Amino acid sequence: MTRELALLSNPVAGGGRNDAKVAAVAARLRQAGFAVRELVGVDAAHSSQLARVAVADGVDGLVVCGGDGMVNIAAQVLAGSSTPLGIVPMGTGNDTARALGLPLRDPAAAADVIVRGRTRLIDLARSGDRYFVTVLAAGFDAAVNEKANTMTWPKGQLKYSLAIVAVLKEFKPISYTLELDGETRRVEGMLVSVGNGDSMGGGLRVTHGASLDDGLLDVVLFTSVPRRELIKTYPKLFSGGHTRHPAYERHRVKRVTVAASGVVAYADGERFGELPLTVEVVPGALTVFG
Incomplete structure (x- = not known):
């Protein structure tokens, strides 16, 4: 057949x-x-x-x-x-x-x-009845995505670079409440990203080290830094060099709740919803060719 x-x-x-x-x-x-x-x-x-x-x-x-x-x-x-x-x-x-x-x-x-x-199983991340595959962005990175989506020119990675410049002019640290596998953390930060995969925005390795098939989510937090420091650090996201910055934190969990006022999260590059959001990993939920 x-x-x-x-x-x-x-x-x-x-x-x-x-x-x-x-x-x-x-x-x-x-x-x-x-x-x-x-x-x-x-x-x-x-x-x-x-x-x-x-x-x-x-x-x-x-x-x-x-x-x-x-x-x-x-x-x-x-x-x-x-x-x-x-x-x-x-x-x-x-x-x-x-x-x-x-x-x-x-x-x-x-x-x-x-x-x-040839096929393999990978994990999905789920919030309510919605899934995402790569990264949920809930801070500066989400604001950049939101700005980039309003731009009709240029295309590709240059669009994200210009969006970064535009967002930096007005961006202020966000007051987050995180619940990481039941442990609560309150912090002022520039971004929180929840990674099932390790990159977003065409290779920005925000959640560098995350794996699609390890049964865990990588929650990356970048605590408050001056804007000029964020400008210096942002290009390092392409290589994973940001992981050496003192403001960087990485938590590996099965479930996370991210709460903050007035923040719209993006996942897989698409508008996902306003915080608070609870995300959990669903191991082996998707079969892919590869």
């Missing part, structure tokens, strides 16, 4: 520049012997609906062409199921693909990972 894959894409993403890449991926999968059900979602809700119908129909895998937002949509559908997720990176950040070691700039090579058929 021919195996069937659902291939989910968004024609708006990339300004339509990804259409040819998606078509090439579909052709590569068919060449390998798969039946391919092409799904084109006009927005997040529509994409989710299409994916749920395909999975309910019993497809042998759900493949998303896009970035972390598309991966997040798929995670809501596939959490706890045995249907594997394939990722062909075509987004701005691609942090899930980066954590999985997938080819980031070669859709054909990413499709070949799916063709080989």
Whole structure:
């Protein structure tokens, strides 16, 4: 019996520049012997609906062409199921693909990972009935994400860099209350990030050292520092060099509650919700090709 894959894409993403890449991926999968059900979602809700119908129909895998937002949509559908997720990176950040070691700039090579058929289990982070795969940002990093999402130009990492400059002009330390596996901590900080994966925003390794399959969350706290110190430290997030700063703290937990006034958290690069939020790890909740 021919195996069937659902291939989910968004024609708006990339300004339509990804259409040819998606078509090439579909052709590569068919060449390998798969039946391919092409799904084109006009927005997040529509994409989710299409994916749920395909999975309910019993497809042998759900493949998303896009970035972390598309991966997040798929995670809501596939959490706890045995249907594997394939990722062909075509987004701005691609942090899930980066954590999985997938080819980031070669859709054909990413499709070949799916063709080989090897799968693995990874953890998900859950808050209420919603899941995320990479990092929940709840401070300066979230404010940068919020600002970047309002910018239509430039694209890619430069957009985040300009957003950093804009946010720094007005950013003030936040009063947090954290509950880390039942232990309460109150602190003034610049950011709190909850990592299932180790990066966000296209390779900012805020939760450097976090693993997708260790059954734990990495909660990173950066206590209050002068703005100029934050400016100096922020570029080190790409290498993990910020972990040597005296203001850096890392806690490894199974469950965390993050509370602060007036803070909107982001997860997988998408607006997630206002604090307080309680996040817990769900070990082995997602099957992925890779």
